[in-house]
Amino acid sequence: MELTTKQINIKENGHKEKQHWDLEIKPHTNIFNLHLKDVWNYRDLLILLVRRDFISFYKQTIFGPLWFFIQPIFTTIIYTLIFSRLAGISTEDAPAPLFYLTGTVAWNYFAECLTKTSTVFRDNANIFGKVYFPRLIMPLSIVMSNLVKFGVQLLLFILVMVWYIIKGENVHPNEYLLLFPVIVLLLALQGLGFGLIVTALTTKYRDLAFLITFGIQLAMYATPVIYPLSAAPQQFKEIIALNPLSGLIEAFRYGFLGTGHFYPGYFYYSVCFSIIVVLAGLIIFNKTEKNFVDTV
Amino acid sequence: MEKAIKIEKLSKAYQLGEFSTGTLSRDIERWWALLRGKEDPFLKIGEVNERTKGGNSNIVWSLKDINFEIERGSAVGIIGRNGAGKSTLLKILSRVTTPTTGVVKIKGRIASLLEVGTGFHPELTGRENIFLNGAILGMRKQEIKRKFDEIVDFAGVERYIDTPVKRYSSGMYVRLAFGVAAHLESEILIVDEVLAVGDSEFQKKCLGKMKDVSNKDGRTVLFVSHNMAAIKQLCSHGILLKNGQLQLNGDVANIVEEYLNSGITSIRESSWTNEDAPGNDKISIRKIAAYAKGKTTTDPIKSNEDIIVELQFENKMKNVDLDVTWDIFDAEAAHVCHVGTLVGNGDKVNQGTFKVQFQIPKNLLNTTRYYFNITFGINQRYVAFKYDNILSLDIEDGLSRQGASFHKYPGIIHPKFEWSVQQIFN
Numbered sequence: 001m002e003l004t005t006k007q008i009n010i011k012e013n014g015h016k017e018k019q020h021w022d023l024e025i026k027p028h029t030n031i032f033n034l035h036l037k038d039v040w041n042y043r044d045l046l047i048l049l050v051r052r053d054f055i056s057f058y059k060q061t062i063f064g065p066l067w068f069f070i071q072p073i074f075t076t077i078i079y080t081l082i083f084s085r086l087a088g089i090s091t092e093d094a095p096a097p098l099f100y101l102t103g104t105v106a107w108n109y110f111a112e113c114l115t116k117t118s119t120v121f122r123d124n125a126n127i128f129g130k131v132y133f134p135r136l137i138m139p140l141s142i143v144m145s146n147l148v149k150f151g152v153q154l155l156l157f158i159l160v161m162v163w164y165i166i167k168g169e170n171v172h173p174n175e176y177l178l179l180f181p182v183i184v185l186l187l188a189l190q191g192l193g194f195g196l197i198v199t200a201l202t203t204k205y206r207d208l209a210f211l212i213t214f215g216i217q218l219a220m221y222a223t224p225v226i227y228p229l230s231a232a233p234q235q236f237k238e239i240i241a242l243n244p245l246s247g248l249i250e251a252f253r254y255g256f257l258g259t260g261h262f263y264p265g266y267f268y269y270s271v272c273f274s275i276i277v278v279l280a281g282l283i284i285f286n287k288t289e290k291n292f293v294d295t296v
Numbered sequence: 297m298e299k300a301i302k303i304e305k306l307s308k309a310y311q312l313g314e315f316s317t318g319t320l321s322r323d324i325e326r327w328w329a330l331l332r333g334k335e336d337p338f339l340k341i342g343e344v345n346e347r348t349k350g351g352n353s354n355i356v357w358s359l360k361d362i363n364f365e366i367e368r369g370s371a372v373g374i375i376g377r378n379g380a381g382k383s384t385l386l387k388i389l390s391r392v393t394t395p396t397t398g399v400v401k402i403k404g405r406i407a408s409l410l411e412v413g414t415g416f417h418p419e420l421t422g423r424e425n426i427f428l429n430g431a432i433l434g435m436r437k438q439e440i441k442r443k444f445d446e447i448v449d450f451a452g453v454e455r456y457i458d459t460p461v462k463r464y465s466s467g468m469y470v471r472l473a474f475g476v477a478a479h480l481e482s483e484i485l486i487v488d489e490v491l492a493v494g495d496s497e498f499q500k501k502c503l504g505k506m507k508d509v510s511n512k513d514g515r516t517v518l519f520v521s522h523n524m525a526a527i528k529q530l531c532s533h534g535i536l537l538k539n540g541q542l543q544l545n546g547d548v549a550n551i552v553e554e555y556l557n558s559g560i561t562s563i564r565e566s567s568w569t570n571e572d573a574p575g576n577d578k579i580s581i582r583k584i585a586a587y588a589k590g591k592t593t594t595d596p597i598k599s600n601e602d603i604i605v606e607l608q609f610e611n612k613m614k615n616v617d618l619d620v621t622w623d624i625f626d627a628e629a630a631h632v633c634h635v636g637t638l639v640g641n642g643d644k645v646n647q648g649t650f651k652v653q654f655q656i657p658k659n660l661l662n663t664t665r666y667y668f669n670i671t672f673g674i675n676q677r678y679v680a681f682k683y684d685n686i687l688s689l690d691i692e693d694g695l696s697r698q699g700a701s702f703h704k705y706p707g708i709i710h711p712k713f714e715w716s717v718q719q720i721f722n
Contacts, residue, residue: 019298019299019302019403020403021302021401021402021403022402022403022404022405023401023402023406024399024400024401024402025388025389025391025394025395025399025400025401025402026394026395026399027394027395027396027397027398042431042434044431044435044436044437045428045431045432048427048428048431048437049428051424052417052420052424052428055419055420055424056417056419056420059419059460126414127414127415127432128392129387129392129410130392130410130411130414131390131392131408131410131411131414131415131432131433132390132391132392132408132434133432133434290393290394291393291394293387293392293393294310294393
């Protein structure tokens with residue numbers, strides 16, 4: 001036994017290190033190193049995970065991808081009945097169903113990105129404990145899977161919109177539609193950013209998971225989804241505008257329907273906020289990722 | 297010779313007790329208590345009494361100061377008892393967790409197989425799962441495409457390739473999963489106990505494939521197993537870990553021998569209290585003993601004496617078809633036998649403490665040391681709990697006239713047959 005230990009020592013001392021190494025596993029890495037190159041190398045995995053989500057979603061269901069439509073249609077019908085007919089909340093001259101459809105489609109995309117991302121560590125604890133790949137791939141695949149769903153729902157929305165235009169209703173798509181890809185990106189970034197922060201914290205504090213499930217439902221009422229920002233009482237307007245989603249949903253609706261307002265200030269605020277929240281999310285996520293297996 | 301892996305002063309510490317309590321309100325309560333200079337309300341009683349030396353008392357070093365190098369193209373077996381730090385080492389090497397101190401340097405692509413079929417989705421077909429699993433293990437799509445036919449062929453599932461894997465038999469599932477992993481094009485492959493699955497024919501195939509990987513392809517293989525025979529067959533080099541430290545590093549035959557004999561005295565009797573009993577939420581082992589019939593556990597066992605092996609355990613499950621199986625190995629890691637019994641004698645059993653005992657007939661075993669592994673099974677299919685090397689015993693030669701002798705006869709066992717000799721011709 002002693003002999004072998006000696007041999008190791010000789011090896012240790014006798015070898016001058018000349019070799020080039022591809023990978024070094026060290027206790028600490030720079031917190032600002034986000035390993036984005038590593039993520040890029042695993043892009044095939046990202047696409048396959050999105051495919052998996054899509055296939056497993058509709059397999060063994062009767063309606064299959066039709067489920068993507070059913071949810072927004074029924075939500076819109078209920079909202080139209082309750083908020084427009086019963087409560088009489090203004091929809092700024094836009095047809096009520098269309099007004100709610102824009103709101104729910106955009107809001108749902110954000111909300112689903114956030115809720116699904118916020119349980120990423122917990123849902124994937126087993127796989128994360130067994131094999132290495134850039135952990136960020138998982139939340140990214142969630143955002144992309146939901147983008148597919150969002151795209152399908154958007155199709156439904158456009159069909160409904162075209163129908164209203166043919167009917168000659170007050171619907172006027174305009175040049176602000178060009179902002180559409182940016183708005184979707186910002187919704188995704190905010191959902192991702194908040195989700196990453198929450199999932200990193202839930203590895204330590206499980207309570208947050210409960211907070212998110214009902215918090216997100218309440219948050220919808222603090223966002224102009226079922227009412228236009230202009231209809232909010234003056235003293236609440238400023239508070240609602242602090243919600244980084246308000247500017248986005250308003251701009252989204254304005255581009256498609258031409259009713260309501262585009263608030264440049266709120267929009268730029270949302271842009272800045274999205275970037276900050278996603279950077280913060282990435283840093284916290286990467287820091288947690290390294291040792292989370294030890295705590296779960 | 298070029299090195300594939302170089303590990304320098306690697307340590308990994310786990311924190312006990314001082315961990316977050318899991319919910320925010322409790323953590324706040326704890327901070328508040330500590331702020332007022334009171335005792336932590338959530339520290340366990342046993343830990344309060346301990347003298348805290350600079351707050352380090354609740355740190356456990358799962359790995360401590362590990363240094364070694366692995367040459368390119370070698371097959372290395374990592375050996376150690378439960379809790380020796382093997383899994384931690386593998387986790388660090390596979391980048392699942394990070395070390396507390398030290399560095400691991402790696403040359404070439406590394407792929408680890410801590411489990412087969414990680415990320416398999418039951419709803420997806422075999423084809424889809426090959427691609428998904430391959431990508432999770434770090435393969436590019438093009439690479440998987442190139443290897444696709446080889447993988448299907450290896451797994452022998454061509455007919456079912458477009459069927460969802462939830463319809464696969466467990467054997468097919470495992471074969472497909474291992475097939476993907478075995479065709480990884482990484483320079484370094486880390487394998488953990490995956491050979492414990494599948495039938496024996498497939499296990500042989502896996503071993504053969506892994507041998508090819510290291511011998512023909514010149515790739516580096518790190519292999520962790522409790523199966524010493526497999527380690528000896530596959531690896532040329534061994535690393536023995538004990539209590540988180542590197543104990544031996546060298547030729548595999550020596551390491552295996554050292555490992556098997558490291559409990560210098562045989563373990564003939566152990567008993568445990570409620571707290572430290574080996575087990576889980578299903579089974580808890582209480583006592584184990586082996587003795588010659590009519591004698592005690594301290595008396596030597598002679599080859600011409602019946603041997604009684606006694607086991608006491610607590611079953612924590614309700615209404616289960618429980619069985620106990622023993623695997624006996626000799627000192628060279630040859631599998632002697634696999635024997636067991638149903639606990640309920642065909643009926644289901646409920647919670648309670650049980651005593652199971654069996655008798656090894658005299659004049660059967662050889663005059664050497666034997667090792668016993670125990671497995672508790674449910675429905676004779678699922679493993680409820682498994683404990684390796686729970687018992688080891690030395691058999692002395694009872695027939696030799698001049699006292700005890702440790703001379704071992706050739707062969708795994710040394711039974712006494714009925715002989716008859718007659719002279720039939722002059």
